[in-house]
Amino acid sequence: MKLLDLLRTPALNEEFERLRRDLAARHIAVAGASGGEGVSSVAARLACGLADQGQVLLAEGNVRRPSLARELGLAGPGLLEWDQQAPLPVHSLPDFPGLAVLTAGRPGTPIDAATLPARLTAAAQRARQDYGWVVWDTPPAARYPDLLALAAHCEGVLVVVEMDRSRIDSLQYLRDTLDRAQLRVLGSLLNRSGRYWPRAPRAPHGPATLPG
Numbered sequence: 627m628k629l630l631d632l633l634r635t636p637a638l639n640e641e642f643e644r645l646r647r648d649l650a651a652r653h654i655a656v657a658g659a660s661g662g663e664g665v666s667s668v669a670a671r672l673a674c675g676l677a678d679q680g681q682v683l684l685a686e687g688n689v690r691r692p693s694l695a696r697e698l699g700l701a702g703p704g705l706l707e708w709d710q711q712a713p714l715p716v717h718s719l720p721d722f723p724g725l726a727v728l729t730a731g732r733p734g735t736p737i738d739a740a741t742l743p744a745r746l747t748a749a750a751q752r753a754r755q756d757y758g759w760v761v762w763d764t765p766p767a768a769r770y771p772d773l774l775a776l777a778a779h780c781e782g783v784l785v786v787v788e789m790d791r792s793r794i795d796s797l798q799y800l801r802d803t804l805d806r807a808q809l810r811v812l813g814s815l816l817n818r819s820g821r822y823w824p825r826a827p828r829a830p831h832g833p834a835t836l837p838g
Contacts, residue, residue, distance in 0.1 A: 649812050651781040653753075653760045655687070657773055657804075659796035661766040663788040664817040666693050669763035672784070677724035680758040683716065685728040687746060687776055688765040689737060692730035704731030710748050714756065726757070743775040750779035767800045777807035785814040 656669040666688070673684035686694045689706055703715045705728055716726040728749070753760045762780065764773045773783075783804060787797065804811060 649782070649784065651812055652758060653780045654812065655762045655764050655773060655776055655780045655783040655809070656786060657764045657767055657783050657800065658786045658788070659766060659768050659792055659800040661691075661769065662791050663786040665766075665786050666697070666763045668784070668786050668815055668817065669761050670694070670698075673725055673759075673761040674722055676759045676761070677722055679724075681724055681726065681756075682759040682761065683714075683726045683728060683753050683757040685749065685753055685760060685762050686730045687762045687772055689730040689742070689746075689772070690765055690770055694727060694763065695729040695731075695733075698727060698729075700727060700729055702729075702732070704729035704735075705745065705749055706731035706735040706737060708745070708749065710745070714749065714752055728753070742772065746772060746775040747779070750776050754779055767803050768796045773803065773809075774807050777804075777809040780809060782810045782812035784812050786817055787814055788817045790818070 654672070656665050656672065658665040666686075670684055673682050676682045684694070686692055686705065692704075695701065695704065698717075698719060700717045700719075702717065705715075708715055714728055716728050719725055719727065750760075750762075760780075762776055764776065767773050785797075785800065801811075
């Protein structure tokens with residue numbers, strides 16, 4: 627299912643409304659351990675659920691493997707091209723008033739790994755100033771350290787676990803990373819791969835839930 631179709635699915639409204647109430651936070655990182663858990667879909671759906679409460683920013687922190695511009699049909703500059711003296715280069719979605727989207731940027735925009743943490747930090751600071759709610763779509767914590775640059779500017783993290791994919795060792799690494807960053811876990815969301823029956827485990831650890 628395409629992300630825009632997912633955002634328009636009425637059957638999910640009640641579940642994400644309950645999730646929004648239970649999180650009790652305004653600046654949230656959505657994270658997964660290894661990739662493929664559905665972090666971007668959860669972040670986008672959560673941001674849409676918050677948008678009737680005020681101005682919400684859905685921010686793409688997963689700049690190394692971005693997807694929001696493609697999935698949401700957005701074009702134009704994003705975080706990687708942002709002049710930090712200017713406002714954040716956000717986009718709007720006509721069907722979702724109150725929601726702004728900060729994408730990684732145009733396809734092929736080069737990434738300067740040395741300056742990326744400072745850029746993410748500056749964007750997080752600006753986002754907190756400009757928006758009542760901020761939801762960060764973050765990269766896999768076991769692959770990239772970028773979540774650490776956002777940690778000081780988020781009130782907590784929502785961990786997405788994919789029941790057919792997430793491994794206990796990767797989830798433990800994510801938990802250790804969050805502990806080092808002193809970023810509290812607001813909750814965990816069990817996602818599915820899209821099949822009605824779990825796949826056979828592809829590794830000895832198999833399906834898992836968040837340790838702790």
